Amino acid sequence: MEIRRIAVFGAGVMGAGIAQDAAAHGLEVVLVDQTEDGLTRARQSIENSLNLELQRWGITGSEKKVLLSHIKFTLNRSDVGSVDLVIEAIPDDLAAKQDLFSQLEIQFEKMCPGEVTYVSNTAILPITDIALKMVNKERLVGMHFLAPVPAIKLVEMVRGVHTSQATVDRAKELARRMGKTPVDVLENPGYITARLVVPLINEAIMLYQEGTASKEDIDVAMRLGFGFNKGPFALADQIGLDIVLGWSEHLFHELGETRYRPQALVRNLARRGHLGVKTGKGFYSYETRVDNAEEKI
Structure with a gap:
């Protein structure tokens, strides 16, 4: 059965980005959050992103209106109705993820039993553990989207011990419908992207703190020398320093290797609320706060 309508629970940077990208590819989306403030920020984030596309002549005003009409914003889970995928x-x-999926399964199995595919957008957690409180564990799969979701064409597909092939195939159908390339990964800590990017960022910070080179020159060296779209400092700002810190803490705890040890500089910036592009300041300063960042650095 074709995926036509999805629900996204959590209207933060990732949830808003997933909702926008899904709607841009013709899907009907219900975006659910616990707070009105969260929904307001998500709506503004999506509109800001679409306005950037308008300025670049990437879309028309009519296309913006159509895309927004495909997204329903709500605080009430009961407003979601019947969906193909959550x-x-x-x-x-x-x-928190275990509790949420337990509640969602009760809700949707009453409404459309046996039909819903459940997806966790996690960057680091084992899908088998997230599914612990679910009855239909075979219908949960991990899809790790990367921010900004509309711009990055990759999604990591993470299979748990109980995940069925039919569930994986269904999730891949969604990924391709959204113009993404899915890559299969085992549920090892950090998957591919977080596992590789954390040591890169950590090593760049050490080079900077040693006085080997400035942040700017380190980023230029990696962009021009190795074809990176962004250097490690700009990349960390795009990911979000709170996210980078969380990945580092998890990987260091799970693997115990010093290359994943959280850097004090990242911790200090995150503590002060300097989280990168989304707050307007991180390793670099940005003129305006952008919740669903797509600018080039």
């Missing part, structure tokens, strides 16, 4: 996009807190 995406959880809350922060990477294992207990």
Whole structure:
């Protein structure tokens, strides 16, 4: 059965980005959050992103209106109705994800039993652990989207111990419908992207703190020398320093290797609320706060 309507739970940067990209590819989307403030920020984030596309002549005003009409914003889970697929996009807190999926399964199995595919947008957590409180564990799969979701064409597909092939195939159908390239990964800590990018960012910070080179020159060296779209400092700002810190803490705890040890500089910036592009300041300063960042650095 073709995927036509999805629900996204969690209207943060990732949830808003997933909702926008899904709607841009013709899907009907219900975006659910716990707070009115969260929904307001998500709506503004999506509109800001679309306005950038308008300025670049990437879309027309009519196309913007059509895209927004495909997204329903709500605080009430009961407003979601019947859907083909559910995406959880809350922060990477294992207990919170377990509880949410337990509640969502009760809700949707009453409404459309046996039909819904469940997806966790997690960057680091094992899908098998997230599914612990679910009855239909075979219908949960991980899809790790990367921010900004509309711009990045990759999604990591993470299979749990119980995940069925039919569930994986269904999730890949969604990924391709959204113009993404899915890559299969085992549920090892950090998957591919976080596992590789954290040591890169950490090493760049050490080079900077040693006085080997400036942040700007390190970024230029990696962009021009190795064809990176962004250098490690600009990349960390795009990911979000709170996210980078969370990935580092998780990987260091799970693997115990010093290359994943959280850097004090990242911790200090995150503590002060300097999280990168989304707050207007991180390793670099940005003229305006952008919640769903797509600018080039």
